[in-house]
Amino acid sequence: MLDQILNTKSLPLLEKMAAFAERRQEVLAGNIANIDTPGYKMRDLPVENFQQALRDAMQLEDGLSPATAQASLGMPAHASNNQALESQLESLFPRSLFKAQESSPQNLTFQDDNNRSMESQVMSMTKNSLMQQFAVEVMIAQMNQLSMVISERP
Amino acid sequence: MLKGIDISTSALIAQRQRMNTIAGNIASVNVSHDPNSGEDPFYRRMVTFQADTESLDSESTGVGVKYKIEIDTDSELRKTYSPGHPHADQDGNVTYPNIDVVAEFVNALEAGRAYEANISSLDISKNMFSTSLRILA
Numbered sequence: 001m002l003d004q005i006l007n008t009k010s011l012p013l014l015e016k017m018a019a020f021a022e023r024r025q026e027v028l029a030g031n032i033a034n035i036d037t038p039g040y041k042m043r044d045l046p047v048e049n050f051q052q053a054l055r056d057a058m059q060l061e062d063g064l065s066p067a068t069a070q071a072s073l074g075m076p077a078h079a080s081n082n083q084a085l086e087s088q089l090e091s092l093f094p095r096s097l098f099k100a101q102e103s104s105p106q107n108l109t110f111q112d113d114n115n116r117s118m119e120s121q122v123m124s125m126t127k128n129s130l131m132q133q134f135a136v137e138v139m140i141a142q143m144n145q146l147s148m149v150i151s152e153r154p
Numbered sequence: 155m156l157k158g159i160d161i162s163t164s165a166l167i168a169q170r171q172r173m174n175t176i177a178g179n180i181a182s183v184n185v186s187h188d189p190n191s192g193e194d195p196f197y198r199r200m201v202t203f204q205a206d207t208e209s210l211d212s213e214s215t216g217v218g219v220k221y222k223i224e225i226d227t228d229s230e231l232r233k234t235y236s237p238g239h240p241h242a243d244q245d246g247n248v249t250y251p252n253i254d255v256v257a258e259f260v261n262a263l264e265a266g267r268a269y270e271a272n273i274s275s276l277d278i279s280k281n282m283f284s285t286s287l288r289i290l291a
Contacts (some may be wrong), residue, residue, distance in 0.1 A: 028216070034165070036203050040205050
């Protein structure tokens, strides 16, 4: 039963969000580590594609929610429904979303063939860490709600 | 997640090594005799950086940095006319290393700033990690 509460709606998406942010932090840390490396090109994860995938997943869940609501009322076939949702989620977030690529050459390329831009890197890093913090905070809030319901006291 | 910390650490080590090398260059700016190589003067040392692409999965994730210390024998040595100097040649010229103190200082500044930037990125990685740990609580 807990599975249905935990694996529907926003929790799996928040989990994806935090995982993505943590992966992106590694890539951005690599960019700052190579700030003085000749020939290095800044990398990034496909942020826009990821956000599109989040949006698609939200719509997918909205579409499926009556069925899952029924399932949580003890209707049969809920297990398969849940699994279907899960596999659909997996296909929405392929591994390629978590692979770094060289970011588009929007920055100035320096004489040593490095297109460093400290400001934009630090900026993305800060935003990214806030995004991860947000995802985790919301996750914790939902867990707290759940434990409030379980213990029946605020 | 912890990989981010490793990556930043590799850069911290590289930048510190660069700083050490620069300090050595500045210290040796007036060395007219390298005890290790006999008659030759001291040559400028420099640290070169390279992205550490040999590590696993390096194509698709963040990469650390590798450094190498090289000796710059290409740029011209400084010659000063001072006959009577124990290291002077037949013409009375003493050869000093090819070290430009101003350039070294600028590089030192850059190394220091890059070090700071990596410390900040390490800090962010660390904070993200402790945020993740809060899910457990």
